[in-house]
Amino acid sequence: MAIYEKSKFTYLPCLTLILLYLCVPCLAVDKWAIGTSPADRMLAEYFRTETAKLRDRCLSDIKTLDDWKTKREVYRKQLFEMLSLEPLPEKTELSPVITGKFEGDAFTVEKIHYQSRPGLYVTANFYIPKGLEKPAPAILYVCGHGGIKKDGISYGNKARYQHHAAWFARHGYVCFIIDTLQLGEIEGIHHGTYRYKMWWWNSRGYTSAGVEAWNCIRALDYLETRKEVDKDRIGVTGRSGGGAYSWWIAALDDRIKAAVPVAGITDLQNHVVDGCVEGHCDCMYIVNTYRWDYPLVAALVAPRPLLISNSDKDSIFPLDGVVRLHEKVRDIYKLYNADKNLGLHITEGPHKDTQEMRIHAFVWFNRFLKDDNPLIDKPAVGFFEAEQLRVFDKLPGDQTNTRIHESFTPKASPPLVPQSADEWAKQRKAWMKALREKSFRGWPPEAEAGSLDTKKVFSVEKQGIRFSAYDFTSQPHVRLRLYMVHRPKLKKTEMVTLKVLDEQGWKEWLAAMRVGFADELDDQTLPDPDKKAFQSKQELFKNTKRVMAYFAPRGIGLTAWNPDERKQTQIRRRFMLLGQTRDGMRVWDVRRATQAIRTIDSLSDTPIQLRGKKNMAGIVLYASLFEPSIARLDLWDLPNSHRDGPTFLNVLRYLDMPQAVAMAAERSRVRLYQKDDSGWQFPQAVAQKMDWTEKQFQVLAVSNEREP
Template sequence: MFHYRTAVPIAALLVLSHCCHAEDSNSPTEHGDRLAAEYFALETAKLSEATFAEIETLEDWERLRDGYRDELHEMLGLDPMPERTDLHPVVTGTLETDEFVVEKLQFQSMPGLYVTGNLYRPRQVDGALPAVLYVCGHGRQEVDGVSVGNKTHYQHHGEWFARNGYVCLTIDTIQLGEIEGMHHGTYRHDKWWWNNRGYTPAGVEAWNSIRAVDYLQSRGEVDPGRIGVTGRSGGGAYSWWLAALDERIQAAVPVAGITTLQNHVVDGCVEGHCDCMFMVNTYRWDYPMVAALVAPRPLLISNSDKDPIFPLDGVVELHRKVRRIYELYDAESKLGLQITEGPHQDTQELRVHAFRWFNRFLKNDRSLIETVATPYFETGELKVFDELPVDERVTEIHESFVPKVTAEELPQSHSDLKKQSKHWKEALLQKSFRGWPSSTSEALDSKVVAQSQQDGCLVRAIEYTSQSPYRLTMFVVEPSPSESGDDESTSAAEAVDVRILDQQGWDDMAPAWSYLFPEIVVGVKSDAELWQSTSESLSGSATVFVAPRGVGLTQWSTDKKTRTHLRRRFMLLGQTAASMQIYDVRRGLQAIDAIDGVGGTRNLIGRGDAAVWALYASLFEDRIAELELTDLPARNRDAPDLLNVSRSVELPHVVSMAADRASGVILRAADDDIAQWQSVDFPDLGGKIRLIKK
């Protein structure tokens, strides 16, 4: 069965992580965790308030609806839509009772993407029947250690439909099916590159469901104009995807499969869900938008009142918002909200309401339900394959489902690079960095909060607002005016070194900052010698040290599980942690302009993740002189995740764009890594890209 955690509000969750991991009340991450909780609450509220803000009339909705549906296709990895290839359906066996027949079948939703299922139909069929696609939740079933598919766990639903005059196709999901794919990429397996690719297993489940409807419509005993969909938990989510995308669905009953961003992000429900429950939220939707795409077709939103991962308040709020759209159609009678008592379980009360809904809208039958849903077979009897097909792609479909660019697709001429760069930058802004605030959203409000003169240097700690509630601190080191002989310590014509710090870079420097500013950098043992060696190693011009959110003074929890779900909260908001850290670097570069005596161009210096932040920030800020990037990954797959980035560019594309805008890019890498960069066929930029072995 699907295992879930009780939903925990993010603020309580982050405090709890400290207790569980022996971090006392003076933990250096406590401040960062509080800021993260506040940030997520603010961003969630913005997206919630924006839902249907453009909709006043039915004309407004119908004018925008197709565009919204196109966006959902894209966010599920279905733009462009895969080719509808031959399904190659195969029935591998049948089971019979006095009332119904079960066909054990498989089809290919695309070549090699096998879908296993059981098709239930009445024993006697007179004329075309209504049909229901039942999409399964997470219900593992094994016989002798071999998966027989979650369809066998939910067999009683298909059997009830067949006993009551329906054809019902119950299909396995890619995880927990007979061929076991993966739903837990970011949840459990650190496959953050799924975000780079714009991939979610929700898209595969949606596609398999669309092709399942194709199959149902090919069956002679099915009335193609009377098809419904239902499922619970994960199947509830897939019911939403299918009903929103495919208007062939004439009635839908998603059970315990959707709630609000407030529940997921702020109240902590994301922790109970794998990746199949979420689209890649490029367009920054709250979930009522998905639900509204079903209107005005019959929709019953079904849930229990004690479900910890689909809480009652969120389900009710979602219904309230979607009701607005049904009211525009004067179709309130086609929207239902069913709340029964109980936890996150497949209860009889939930089933009966779903059965009545389909009877009402697919059979025009309002009679009482007299039969219960009862399983008839041992789960192993419903297994489709004796041996799994050798050409299956289910287990690796995340590698190919969404198209991507390759590093080899680089323009060779400077003129072609110029043309492509404009397109790439626009794609990045629209698909990867859409979650950035507008440039005029908040003032920087830069302020010197402390300064110190040590060893011939003037050092200033400067706070600035990147994005509420984040007030970040940069450290500016420059020769003291008395040492330089000028009123201004740095000439406006000189290039300023801007060192972007990741957490390791901060940890390396923190003892020096603690020596200079013990009231700001607390809980770190100061080191005067480190400061002295640092000051001696700096260039004669100003050096600025920038640490984005989640680093240094705003560091997040170091607990792996907590950090995983923090990153997942970002992605639910149509952002990633890395995309917002890049934004913070941009804001830091803008804040430098407000620092007295520090002007001119900027050399950006970063290592590892910080090299990626610096590289992308350089595309969107002017007066970049040179980039010095150490240990920059050569491929998106190894870099911090940015939504959809691999659909537009690979890192060599970004390096080319940056080098064209700057005076040059230096890539420093170890022997094992530099070979990847040496294999890149960069466009001719007059030697502006240099590779140096560390």
């Protein structure tokens, strides 16, 4: 058996090695690249720029220990919120049950379940060294993505990672090893957006990482009830997903006195730019409302002992990002004069649970929880079959694990109809504040967005139609095109109708316009011509004094991204990591499109009408809340709830679509074209109570797919 001495370890690789790895890009960059088209490259540059802003801002204003102490609790509160834990759930009865117990040579194992919330079961094993005469240091071991399932029965990832718990118990620690939500005996969901397209998780402000963090907090509550545990000497470790959960609980809870997250964190550069997000499920991420980079999570552990452990060929936690993160966190430890409490351990190998990585964790805990420096003379090995570690013979009927995503994060209650103008103004102000701070915080400040730089691309007249195009800058690295159509020689414009197109609308518009303007649209793959639709437009422009503007926000039309379904999913997840959503940034694009119209000669004072269909109707709706002088909204088949789209961060925690419609109707005439008027009682009641004119808000029933 190999014997390892502490003197043979180094917690920091030599400077030369660190500098070398800082120059090595993520190993999976090519595999996880967004795509190769000009639009894909523009998006990649956008992500690169946005990530750099968050990186440069992270901890940059912390110069002194007082600076840090002043902001630390604010940051911790933000982290609770971004983990779906604000307000903090009630600490209800844990109702722990020991369902069985068996003996090993050096320790006893108890099979336990507790409820972190009523019905939210956590299955666990508690390893207790034999011969304990006084409370011992304890390790909370949180498992990674490595479950065991046989014949349809899940035994939990505690069975896969049992060798870690056994090692600690053989060396004088009590160890509480808990299953995760998705890979426990009761199988819940981690991959809501990754696998199941549950984008409403973003709108609800929910992440499965929050469930894991809460289960860990309640695990500490349970450990404090056990006589075998020294409450002042509790550590946490785990690898991969367990490494991430180690970060959450260590950052949130000072009862953790030492932490060794193994292969569980890197920075946004790796996740967003290099694409490592494509290798991770939702449980690895906060809902990034406050636009953090990950060194800020790690800094919240300071000045407690923290060993950051990783391997040099880990493709989903690349070394360059881990080293960058360590460098920023080290600055915070230095403010405490606690450099000795921070370590960086790098070993050779891929993303894998190896003995080399375990040993350093064992040494770290011996040093900081036992003040000891023994030889590590026993490897971490498992002793039991998965069946022996199973907690439930029959799964409980009252479990909520499989649907906890529906209730974990509270959503806004349906509001009461305001009884006065003052009540309404107060409610509207609160909603708008929430939207700015919690949903659209990722919008650029005006100065950062820069000039629209509106440029005419072409203007031609054919077949009774004047057709023009203008390019403008929505924000750096997002250049978009606005098309204008009207009758020739139009001298006075009554209104500009801006129709915001989704993918289907863009194809239909191209099919019509290519009939007369194929040459002007030759930078697109044109669908089959629709002559009837084009003739309809010709008839329209014979008699109207309106200008029709057509606009596709980012990711549609000229800027369409890689159409691969998986890539589309990962693009949307990248936005969330930056504290944005794809739909939220499309709202910004619509705002900028209306501003671009104002820069075009003769249109600066012309009333603007906005139109959108389905998801795009919701995007148009919210754009109108932030732009002045929108005369009218025509919204076709608007979803009743953000549960069905569009997706904005946290919006369902504060309001839903009917409340946004009510706010819009105060500012603009709003027409909804729906199959019926169900679901719109709130804006109807507000309009009536506020004595708005009948035409200010209308729901018009339609029974076909023809857009008015």
